[in-house]
Amino acid sequence: MSPHPALDPWLDRVAQMAQAAIELRPQTPSDMIGDVDRIASATDLLADRMLALVGPDRAELRPSRVRHDLRTPLNHVLGYGEMLREDLAGTLAEPQVARLLQLARQVLEGIDDLVETVLSGGTRTPPPPAVRDLQPPALTRDQRAGRILVVDDNEANNDLLRRHLERLGHRVTQADDGEFALELLASAPTGRGSDRPFDLVLLDIVMPGMDGIEVLRAIKRDERWRDLPVLMISSLDELGAVARCIELGAADYLTKPFEPVLLRARVSACLEARRLRDQEVDYLTRIEQERQRAADLLRVILPDPIVDELERTNEVKPRRHDRVAVLFCDIVGFTRYCDAREPEEVLPHLQRLVVAWEQAAMANGLLKIKTIGDGFMAASGLLHRVENPVERCVRCAEELVREVRALAMHDGEEGWSVRIGVHVGPVVAGVLGHRQFQFDLWGDTVNTAARVEQHGTPDAITLSMPAWEELAQLGAVGTPLGAVHAKGKGALELVRFERF
Template identity: 50%
Template sequence: MTSDGPALLVVDDNEDNRYTLLRRLKREGHENVDVAENGQEALDLLGRQPYDLVLLDIMMPVLNGYETLERMKSDMRLRSIPVIMISAVDQIESVVRCIEAGAEDYLPKPFNTAILRARIHASLEKKRLRDQEAGYMKQIEVEKKRADDLLHATLPAAAVHELKSTNSVRPRQFEDVAVLFCDIVGFTTYCNNNSAETVVSHLQDLVCAFEDIATQNGLEKIKTIGDAFMATAGLLHHVESPAKASVRTGLEMIDAVAEHPSGWEIRIGIHMGPLVGGVIGQKNYAFDIWGDTVNIAARIVDHADPGTVLVSEAVWRNLQDAFDGKSKGMVELKGRGSHELIECACSR
């Protein structure tokens, strides 16, 4: 078989019939044609290589045309291949049986060459359109997955589910949410002293590691802002203890940075309380959170020492002795008054 043009398979036990049909097909410009002497031989060929059309006789030894057609249409790999029955059996019952079994068309022998040409062209065109439609559907699925991946990269999973179900994410008030801010120490200086490729590569590695750690502990990444990483616990899905989950996440993030080749250090600030959350934007969706809880968490991280997790008293009283703590006393947070801040460590 050559590689040019549609691939045809002629199935007939009579050598003269095969020769006549093969010669006629070549005159019509079909060079890509194989032949089989019976249904079983045809099925073997169909299992080894793709065909665009089968011209199938009925009365054959080993496996007749009816049985061959039925096996093709029951095989999910072969059922889309159009089949034209060409047979001296021209009783109406035979025609009906073949059409009902899935044959594309039925031509009696001796066949009219003009009609044969038209039926072959119509069958190949239908298959081309079906293949094109299948290709479009596959592309749609690829694009749909890409869109889903982008949504999941932009929004928390629960927000994606709500957006796809209702075409919106209802803004709402949330209670007792832990907000974690992570900041890379000396990031601006590092950017000035290293190539853009190095900076982005290291930041990408670290953010991916942070995302995995947050997910494993039940947190939801909200966004990154430059070198800052923000996540929440207890926002869109239940977490047994948002405070514990957040501190554990922070400590594991610090451990991850210690093993990172960039040599960076990070500091973590955590506060918890009520906040407002929702999706903003029309073309580029973004899930965001607002309120004093967010603002205080953002200010706490500024007071954390490198390599430490610093939490508010509101977080500490929800830890239930799960971690060791060292108070830094009352600290003035810009625009938010004085708050007692506690540095957390793993309990002994």
């Protein structure tokens, strides 16, 4: 008899558990004897801790700590017992394992009443709960195996979790304290999907040194691991701490002693949630990549300030710009050149020429407006005010002429030449279309620049009188060409640029 009558029925059940382990040993294959011995050691520890309830230090015992200390060896009995029941299914030893598990669950269900009665000094013997055989369904390997970090300072708990998880097909890494767990995370390479070192953390709440709550807080503070799901492991009387963990970002919790079925269900749910989260991140990443690709393509078609306005307001309002220099460039005799050659021969030459013109425009601060066949249009002083827009156009035009000559010599295309016209004045700029955007300029300045180019001379830069007057102030030298009759404009005074 124990010093307290309330202990007697529970000590009797623990003794029956120990006897069941002794009788089970001869029926167990040699490679499983270690699990039987662990069960026997756990029952001895459970009996010692029950007797400590009526020992000389009972006044210093805290109920929550006592419940934790009693459940820990029970967790080991149930954990190793469940693995033995699975391994010994269909053998003569299976009923003995089932009986041992029934006794362990009886004790587990009565722990709260036992602790309350004994520590309060009462003599009431709690009624033994009904014996139930919680036969779990057969566990199969999870279809989606994960990489799981198990953090528990108790060696047996760590071993049980590892073995259960490995039976389900997961890869397990173990840490016996919080500091080591954080070291493992810090030293592991970061990645996504199959490159990620861990998919889930199983984290005990009560540990010496850094407890589970501190570890969880550190994980959620680190942006590398903030999205890593954490499954907390707790005793039944730690639900307040569990609630704090959920508030800190834990995905779920598992109480000790844990049922293998619940372990699998909650681990699988966490891994599935992580997989879905990864899919969502990948989907959003692809959307952002496509959006960025579309934005980059749009910036090839439209100037950056126009794209910025379009992204902000979903529209671009037409605007008037004063003192803009407009340049037109056209290849002389290009139609005859094309008629004498196949398109496959013409296009590479034209492509090299247009690329060279675009580079010349950028180098001189001009904005390319468009390319129309063999024609090229650019402007200076449009989106950003410049001091001498006409000068920029003329210096760009000099490069355009040089590029045509260089390309003709390189490809043996003698006779290639260009006409270039420049005019300055106000323009209206805006975007046309909704599906195929086009940034363009309108107004009399644009029409006049086109007429200046049409009436110019090959391999020369022709300016309208307003454009020449600005350029002449910089000391440029030019040759007056007199007045020409331009369609829709009447008389138009032109000057051919010679040099600066």
